[in-house]
Amino acid sequence: MTMSKLTPPTVRKTIVIKLGGSTLSHLTDEFFLNFKAMQNQYNIIITHGGGPAINEALANQRVHSHTIDGVRVTSKQAINVIQNTLIGQVNPSLVHALTKAGIAAVGLNGFDNQLVNANFLDEELYGFVGEVTQVNTAFLNQLLAVDFVPVIACIGAYEGQAMNINGDTMASEIALAIGAESLLLVTDVDGIRINKVYQQEATEKKINEWIATGDIYGGMIPKVQGALQCLQAGIPSVHIVGANLTGTKIKGE
Incomplete structure (x- = not known):
């Protein structure tokens, strides 16, 4: 009896999905x-924000907050509220929803097994806002390997x-570090909308033009830049x- 050659297992590619805070409850x-x-x-891999929940928690505790070009300026008081809200409230709620839908999900943040190390983006301008310096991709791959x-x-x-x-920055950095096949930025709108029309595709040239004309503004700026x-x-x-999970594809020139 002859033995046929075994076909080597196909390496599954990875998609990173970023859920905006405004979409989590919908x-x-x-x-x-x-x-x-x-x-x-x-x-x-899923990453998520929690803007509405954070805004509510900051307001309840009378902690002032504002944004610059879509980035939330974060004081010492604010980072404590944001940390507690994201890790203690938003993350468990999302994990529960996924688990209830039959998806094996595990909640994480940057502290878990040194998953995401960061440094100050610009302490004087933004306060406790970080830029990612290292992602523990080995840890992520271990989790993905067991589904x-x-x-x-x-x-x-x-x-x-x-x-x-x-x-959006977190999602981009994790996608880059893990070598993702695709990055999906999920927001409360179905892609980039110009003159009330959703765009199926967008190029870097068009995006830069739309930013310059003000058609892309606020929180959409870091999305498209990422x-x-x-x-x-x-x-x-x-x-x-x-x-x-459908919308605007961003493509090269």
């Missing part, structure tokens, strides 16, 4: 169905200090999508 059955369909082909979905709150760690990291950085670094596909 995840539909369609989202979970599409998510499970993706799991049949890809490993998936867990890492669900990462956007908190980095700097010498034991929590750092607030912009959600998308462009990922493209330039070699991530094949970056999309800004709605809760149905």
Whole structure:
């Protein structure tokens, strides 16, 4: 009896999905169905923000906060509120929703096994806002290898200090570090909208023009900038999508 050659296992590619804070309480059955369909082909990592929950917590504790170009200026008081809200409230709630939908999810933040190390982005301007310096990709790969979905709150760690990291920046950095096949930035709109029309595709040239004319503004700026950085670094596909996981594909020139 002859033995046929064994076919080597196919290495599953990875998709990073970033859920905006405003979308977390509106995840539909369609989202979970599409998510499970993706799991049949890809490993998936989720990162998430929590803007509305953070805004409410800051207001309740009378802690002032404002943004500059979509980045939340974060005082010492604010980072304590943000850390407690994201890790203690938003992350467990999202993990529960995923688990209830039959998805094996595990909640994480930058402190867990040194998952995301960070430094000050610009302490004088932004306070306790971090830029990612290192991602523990070995730890993520261990979780993915046993079919867990890492669900990462956007908190980095700097010498034991929590750092607030912009959600789109966190997603971009993790996608780059893990060598993701695709990055999906899920927001409360179905992609980039120009003159009330959603765009199926967008290029770097068009995006820069739309920023200059003010058609892209506020929180959408770091989204598109993060998308462009990922493209330039070699991530094949970056999309800004709605809760149905379809929207605008950002592509090279």
